[in-house]
Amino acid sequence: MVQRRFWQKQIEDSWKVRSVLWLSGVRRVGKTVLCQSLPDVEYFDCELPRTRRMMEDPEAFLEGLRGRRVVLDEIHRLSNPSELLKITADHYRDVRIIATGSSTLGAAQKFRDTLTGRKRDIWLTPMCLPDLKDAKQTDLERRFLRGGLPSFFLGEKVDERDFQEWMDSYWAKDIQEMFRLERKDPFQKLTELVLAQSGGIFEATHFAGPCEISRPTVTNYLRVLEATFVAHVIRPYSTRKPNEIISAPKVYGFDTGFICYYRGWQQLRRDDLGTLWEHFVLNEMMARMQTRDICYWRDKRGHEIDFVLANRGRNPIAIECKWSADRFDPTNLEAFRYLHPNGENVVLAADIKRSFGHSYGPLKVTFESLESFVSRMAPV
Template sequence: MFERPFWEERIRACLESRSVLWLAGVRRTGKTVLCRMLEDALYFDCELPRVRRQLEDPEIFFGRNRGRLVVLDEIHRLLNPSEVLKIAADHFPDTKVVATGSSTLSARRKFRDTLAGRKHSLWLQPAILADMESFGIEDVDRRMLAGGLPPMLLSERVADTDYLEWMDSYWAKDLQELFNIERKASFMKLVELLFLRSGNLFTAQPLAAACEISRQTVMNYLEALEVTLLVTVLRPFSGSSATEIKSQPKVYAFDTGFVCFYKGIDSLRDEDRGLLLEHLVLGEILARWPRQNVFFWRDKQKHEVDFVLKKGRGKEILAIECKHSHRSFSPSGLKAFRRRYPLGKKPACLPGCSGALARQYWRRRSGDSALQ
């Protein structure tokens, strides 16, 4: 087992200000292993009948474990998990609780109370750069191809059947628990098309025709995919200008390995690296930033910025552009964005060159020295 100090520190930081943490992540991202490695944590697997019996009386359970760090893994297996967490937060605030699941908390049918104001939420991403360092993996191409689920990233070879079996488990164990979706073939066809077009603008009608379902069903399926964390839906950032894209979102698949699988990519070209880099950068952002504050920007002249982050109450706006090589970098999108929104920084992610070279290239192309 590998330590994941970045995530351990994030968990500790969340528990400093709230006593309950909802740790979400798709299956096999390593939630259980991470929780078992937390120092001095008491681990309880709620899939076990004896653990569920212990939690039938939350007052007695938390009274016995007062002042400790308690992990409730797969807490949705309890009869009334929201009541358990509410009692912990309200009556045992000196007891820290980490509860895990494979979706956003609000998606769970059993969670009648989403614990607003009582909990933090943390979304465990497929392996980010800090995890790669912990795993001893330096090859970013390997991370892009295999994906960031630790069992696949750390495997000598990942077979196509591994991705198919993962999707079957997702359908049977995660999706069906939350949503009454009967048309598996249509749903899986939509997943395939979204992953093939990952990182592109989303349009429902062509997908509906290809999957032989209604437009409303496409939207319902997209919502299911979003709350079970299989996709990230980025809304466009916009102000009052009529020339900005205001409603059409972008959809990103949760993991580069599955993007490569559906696209049939088994060796990377530069154009593949550019798209997959966007996914890696998005993972780094979501590991640190509230999902509701992450956007993209595009205007009707096709100027575009990959990611826009609202900081605080939105007075400062961070614009991020991703390019695999500085030779493919054009400052036009960032410049157009900053003409409209001058407050904030404008980083560019250029893994093929040093920061100094990136800034020099920006100045030469744009005459602006504010790149970070």
């Protein structure tokens, strides 16, 4: 079993701030194994009927766990999961609880209280750079093709049936149980199209016909995909300049392995690496910064910036992703900085080991490794 030390530290540090943690992430991303790897925890699998019976009286259950560290796996299986967590946060603060689920807290109908101010959220993403180091397997092309679900990445081989079995389990255990959707075929068709077309501009009307559903249904399904971390909706950065794209989002699939599978890629060409590197950069930023507050930028002439970090009150950081640094062209950054002159410009390339700067006329660009960038961007 690989010890995912980056995530173990995230949990330990978060327990110092809040007694209740919510660990979320897609199915089979490693939530259960991660929780069981923590020292001195008592593990409860809420899928088991006898476990659910133990928690029918939350106060009696928690009374017997004073001073303990507790894992409540698949807590959405309880009839009223937010009640138990709220009682813990308010009245049993010496009990440390980490509860797991496959969606944002509050997305599913069973969660009647989102516990605002009472919990700390941790989002477990597909394997990031520290995970690859812990696994002693840092081959990025393997990570791209197999994806970042631990069993897919670390296994001897990945069978095509593994992807379909994951999709069937996702529908049965996440979508039907938590969201009560009724039509499997159009939902799975949309999911497959989102993965196959990952990274592109999302127009709901373009998906309605192939999926045989209405535009509002496409929009509703996309919200479910986003709530369960299977899709990431990246919205355009804009200060409403006349020639900027201000409404059309880009949608990224959650995992490079599934993107390769639904695109039919069994071997990677050089041109594929740039696209998959962009997805990997997004996963790394989300993992290390624990945020989805990431934008892209595009103008009506077709200039585009891969990602923009635009925290309120700070100048936007423009990020370009390149598999090889020598493929960088400053044209897009120049167009962006013509409208937004202040802020840092960063090129994240897979072949950069040490950061360096380069000037293109008045445009100053930092070429940086992904590890260096996310380390300085991550919250302390």
